[in-house]
Amino acid sequence: MRNSDPGRLRPDRRRKRSGDRLGAVFIRLSAGAMAVNLLMVLGLLVLIGVKGLGVFWPRSLVEIRLKDGSRIWGAVVERETVRDIDPGRTEEEGGRNGRRGFRIRVRVANRDLEGEEFLWVPEEEIAGIRVREDLVRVERAEWGDFLGRFLRLEAGGKKVTDSWGGFRKALDARDSVGPRTDEGRKEAWKAVFEVAGGETVEIPWEGILDAIRPNRMGFLEKCGFYGNRFFDFLVSEPRSSNTEGGIFPAIFGTVLMVFLMTIFVTPFGVLAAIYLREYAKDGPFVRILRIAINNLAGVPSIVFGIFGLGFFVYTLGGRIDSLFFPDRLPEPTFGTGGILWASLTLALLTVPVVIVATEEGLAAVPKSVRHGSLALGATKLETIWNVVLPGAAPGILTGVILAISRAAGEVAPLMIVGMVKMAPDLPLDGEFPFLHPERKFMHLGFHIFDLGFQSPDVEATKPLVYATTLVLVVLVLVMNLGAIALRNRLRKRNATSSV
Amino acid sequence: MQQAPFEEPLAARLPGSPALAKGGGGKLPDSGGEEVPDKVELRGLSLWYGTKRALHDISMRIPRNRITALIGPSGCGKSTLLRCINRMNDLVEDVRIEGEVLLEGEDIHDPDLDVNALRARVGMVFQKSNPFPKSVYENVAYGPRIHGARKRAVLDEIVERSLKGAALWEEVKDRLHESALRLSGGQQQRLCIARALAVEPEVILFDEPCSALDPVATGKIEDLMRELRSEYTMVIVTHNMQQASRVSDFTAFLYMGTLVEHSPTRELFTRPREARTEDYISGRFG
Ligand SMILES: Nc1ncnc2c1ncn2[C@@H]1O[C@H](COP(=O)(O)OP(=O)(O)OP(=O)(O)O)[C@@H](O)[C@H]1O
Numbered sequence: 096m097r098n099s100d101p102g103r104l105r106p107d108r109r110r111k112r113s114g115d116r117l118g119a120v121f122i123r124l125s126a127g128a129m130a131v132n133l134l135m136v137l138g139l140l141v142l143i144g145v146k147g148l149g150v151f152w153p154r155s156l157v158e159i160r161l162k163d164g165s166r167i168w169g170a171v172v173e174r175e176t177v178r179d180i181d182p183g184r185t186e187e188e189g190g191r192n193g194r195r196g197f198r199i200r201v202r203v204a205n206r207d208l209e210g211e212e213f214l215w216v217p218e219e220e221i222a223g224i225r226v227r228e229d230l231v232r233v234e235r236a237e238w239g240d241f242l243g244r245f246l247r248l249e250a251g252g253k254k255v256t257d258s259w260g261g262f263r264k265a266l267d268a269r270d271s272v273g274p275r276t277d278e279g280r281k282e283a284w285k286a287v288f289e290v291a292g293g294e295t296v297e298i299p300w301e302g303i304l305d306a307i308r309p310n311r312m313g314f315l316e317k318c319g320f321y322g323n324r325f326f327d328f329l330v331s332e333p334r335s336s337n338t339e340g341g342i343f344p345a346i347f348g349t350v351l352m353v354f355l356m357t358i359f360v361t362p363f364g365v366l367a368a369i370y371l372r373e374y375a376k377d378g379p380f381v382r383i384l385r386i387a388i389n390n391l392a393g394v395p396s397i398v399f400g401i402f403g404l405g406f407f408v409y410t411l412g413g414r415i416d417s418l419f420f421p422d423r424l425p426e427p428t429f430g431t432g433g434i435l436w437a438s439l440t441l442a443l444l445t446v447p448v449v450i451v452a453t454e455e456g457l458a459a460v461p462k463s464v465r466h467g468s469l470a471l472g473a474t475k476l477e478t479i480w481n482v483v484l485p486g487a488a489p490g491i492l493t494g495v496i497l498a499i500s501r502a503a504g505e506v507a508p509l510m511i512v513g514m515v516k517m518a519p520d521l522p523l524d525g526e527f528p529f530l531h532p533e534r535k536f537m538h539l540g541f542h543i544f545d546l547g548f549q550s551p552d553v554e555a556t557k558p559l560v561y562a563t564t565l566v567l568v569v570l571v572l573v574m575n576l577g578a579i580a581l582r583n584r585l586r587k588r589n590a591t592s593s594v
Numbered sequence: 595m596q597q598a599p600f601e602e603p604l605a606a607r608l609p610g611s612p613a614l615a616k617g618g619g620g621k622l623p624d625s626g627g628e629e630v631p632d633k634v635e636l637r638g639l640s641l642w643y644g645t646k647r648a649l650h651d652i653s654m655r656i657p658r659n660r661i662t663a664l665i666g667p668s669g670c671g672k673s674t675l676l677r678c679i680n681r682m683n684d685l686v687e688d689v690r691i692e693g694e695v696l697l698e699g700e701d702i703h704d705p706d707l708d709v710n711a712l713r714a715r716v717g718m719v720f721q722k723s724n725p726f727p728k729s730v731y732e733n734v735a736y737g738p739r740i741h742g743a744r745k746r747a748v749l750d751e752i753v754e755r756s757l758k759g760a761a762l763w764e765e766v767k768d769r770l771h772e773s774a775l776r777l778s779g780g781q782q783q784r785l786c787i788a789r790a791l792a793v794e795p796e797v798i799l800f801d802e803p804c805s806a807l808d809p810v811a812t813g814k815i816e817d818l819m820r821e822l823r824s825e826y827t828m829v830i831v832t833h834n835m836q837q838a839s840r841v842s843d844f845t846a847f848l849y850m851g852t853l854v855e856h857s858p859t860r861e862l863f864t865r866p867r868e869a870r871t872e873d874y875i876s877g878r879f880g
C-alpha cells in the first residue's frame with residue numbers, strides 16, 4: 096500500500112519501534128531458551144562421551160602409602176571435597192568433623208579379597224603416592240579385575256617362570272592357539288601374585304583372561320589396548336551376570352527389534368496416512384480420527400506394553416500356539432514375550448508419528464503435479480504410487496526417523512513383551528529359519544537399567560553403564576544420521592524448481 | 595488409443611444452423627474457406643461449482659487439426675470449459691455438469707467410458723509447468739509406462755520422438771537423466787508438452803501455456819503449436835490477443851460463462867459480430 100501522506104507515517108513508525116523493543120526481548124528470551132536446551136543436551140552428551148569413552152583406557156596404577164604405614168595399590172578415579180573427613184568419629188574420639196578436606200577414590204579391584212571394588216582415601220592420611228611400574232592388572236573370568244605384583248607362574252607347584260616377559264609369552268602362546276587349550280594338561284597351572292597387603296594370591300591359569308602392566312605401556316600401546324577392549328566390549332557376550340564382558344547381544348537385539356519395528360510401522364503408517372489424506376472425505380469422522388491418532392502418541396508407553404502383552408502375546412500368540420504348536424503346549428512358543436511381539440508393540444506405539452509425518456509429506460506434494468499425472472490418463476492409484484509417494488518420501492522418512500528414535504530408547508513396554516536380562520540365544524542365527532521371532536532378546540536400554548540398578552555392585556558396573564549408554568546414544572545417532580542422509584538425497588531429487 | 599478413422603462426424607448428420615457458436619452446423623468453414631470436420635463438439639454445456647454457475651449453455655464445435663483459441667476476461671470460465679473436455683472438472687468437489695461433450699461423436703460422460711482412456715486421448719498442458727520431480731526421460735516416459743509400454747527400446751524411441759516433437763530434443767539430449775526441475779521455465783513447459791505428446795493424444799488442451807514465459811520461449815511454443823497442427827487438434831486458452839491471432843485458426847470469446855462469439859480468428863479480430871467482442875478485443879474492458 097502506498098502512503099502518500101507523510102504525516103501518517105510517524106505514528107506507524109513509533110508503533111513499529113515499540114514492537115521492535117518487545118521483539119528484541121522476545122528474541123533474547125527464545126535464544127536463551129534455546130541456549131539452555133543446547134547446554135543441557137551438550138552437557139549430557141559430553142558427560143556420556145567422556146565417561147563412556149574413558150572406561151577402557153588403562154589407567155596408571157599407583158602405590159599409596161598411608162600415614163599408618165599400610166599401603167594401597169590401585170588407580171585413582173576421582174577426587175572430591177568433603178566437609179567431614181571421617182564422619183564416623185566425634186571430636187573427642189579424634190574425629191575431624193566440620194573441616195574441609197579432600198578425598199580420593201581409588202579403584203583397588205580385587206573384589207574377592209577386599210569385598211569392595213573402590214576405596215575412599217582421605218588425603219590427610221596419605222603419606223605418599225608413587226607410580227609403580229611392576230603393578231599388574233589381571234582380567235579374570237570371575238570376580239572382575241585383580242591388581243597386584245607378579246611373582247611367578249607355577250605348574251603343579253613347580254616354577255615355570257618368574258619373569259614378566261616369560262609370563263606374557265606363555266599367555267600369548269595360550270591365546271594364539273585359542274583359549275582354554277590346557278584342559279588336557281596334568282598339573283594345574285597358576286600364577287602367583289603379591290597384593291598390597293603383602294600376602295600372596297594364586298590365580299588359576301584358566302581364570303586369567305589377560306594381564307597388562309599399564310605403567311609400562313607407551314601411549315600407542317595404550318591406544319591399541321583401548322581399541323581392542325572397546326571392540327571386545329562391542330562384540331562379546333556379557334559375563335558374570337552382565338557385570339563383565341561385552342554387550343553384543345544387547346546391541347544386536349536393539350538393532351533387530353528396531354529394524355523389525357520399522358518394517359511393520361512404515362507400510363502400516365503410510366497406508367493409513369494415504370487413506371486419511373488422499374481417499375477419506377474430510378469431515379467430522381476424519382477429524383475425530385486425526386485427534387484420536389494424535390492422542391495415541393500421548394498414551395504412556397507402559398499402556399502399550401500391557402496392551403501388547405494382552406493382545407499380541409496372550410491372544411495372538413496363544414492362538415498361534417494352539418493352532419501350530421499344540422504338541423509343545425503347555426510350554427508356550429509364541430504365547431510368551433518375544434522379539435516379534437516387542438517390535439509389533441513398538442510399531443503400535445510409533446505409528447501415530449509415522450502417520451502424522453506422512454500426511455504432512457503427502458500434503459506437501461503440489462496439486463499441479465498430481466493433475467499433471469491424472470491429465471496423462473493415470474488412475475488415482477497410479478498417481479499416488481508413481482508421483483505422490485515419491486514426493487512424500489522425505490516426509491515419510493522423517494516419520495520413520497522419529498519412530499526409530501523413539502523406539503530405540505523405549506524400555507518400559509518391552510519389559511513385559513519379551514525383553515530379558517540375559518537371552519541365551521540371539522533372535523537371528525544360522526539355524527533354520529534363521530530369524531526366530533518368538534525368541535526373547537536383550538536390549539541396550541534394559542541393559543543400562545540392569546547394570547546401573549540391578550547388579551550386585553553398582554559402583555563396579557557404573558563405568559559399563561556409561562559405556563553402554565554411549566553405545567546406545569551413538570547407535571540412535573547413527574540410525575538417525577543414516578535416515579537423514581537418505582532423506583536429504585530424496586529432498587534434493589525432489590527439490591521444486593525456482594521457476 | 596487406436597481410434598477408427600474419422601468418417602462421419604456426428605455434427606454432419608445434424609440439421610445445420612448458420613451461427614457457429616450455436617453449434618449443429620455441417621462443417622466449419624476454415625479461415626481459408628475450406629470445410630473442416632469437427633473433433634469435439636459441446637452441446638448445451640452448463641456447469642455449476644456448488645450453486646455457482648460457471649458455464650451457461652455452451653454449444654460450440656472444435657474443428658480437427660486446427661487451433662482454437664479461447665479468450666475472455668479473467669473468471670469468465672475459459673479454464674472451466676477447457677477442463678470439461680478432458681473431464682478434469684471431475685476432480686473438483688461438488689461440481690455439476692449438464693449437456694454433452696462429444697469427442698469424435700462419442701459422449702465423454704458416457705458411464706461406460708473410461709475417463710483415464712479419455713485423458714490419454716485428450717492431453718493437457720497447464721498454465722504453470724508441472725514436471726514430475728523425476729528425470730527428463732522419466733517425465734516423458736511416464737505416460738507411455740502408465741499405458742503399458744515396458745520395453746526400453748520402445749520407450750527410448752517414444753521419448754526421443756516426443757522431445758523432438760516438442761522441439762526440446764537438441765537442448766536436453768545430453769541430460770536426459772538429469773532432474774527435469776533443473777530445466778529452465780520454458781524448457782519445462784516444452785517438456786510438459788512432450789510429456790503430453792508421448793501418450794499420442796488426439797486433442798491437446800493448453801491452459802495459458804505461455805503466461806509464465808518470456809517472448810522467446812513463448813515464440814518457441816507458438817512455433818511448436820503451428821508445427822503440431824497437422825497432427826493434433828488443439829485448444830488454447832490465452833489472455834494475449836496477439837497470441838490468439840498469431841497462433842489460432844478459430845477463436846471463441848467467452849464472457850461470464852456464456853459463449854459470445856466463435857468464428858475464424860481473422861474474422862473475429864477484424865470484423866467482430868458482437869459489440870461485446872469488439873469491446874473486449876479493443877481493450878475496453880476485461
Ligand atoms: N474449483 C472451483 N470451485 C469453485 N469455483 C470455481 C472453481 N474453479 C473456478 N471457479 C469459478 O468459476 C469461474 C470460472 O473460473 P475459470 O477458472 O474457468 O476462469 P478463467 O476464465 O480460466 O479465468 P482466468 O483467466 O483468470 O484463468 C470463476 O468465477 C471461478 O471463481
Ligand SMILES: [Mg+2]
Pocket residue numbers: 672673674801
Ligand atoms: Mg484459467
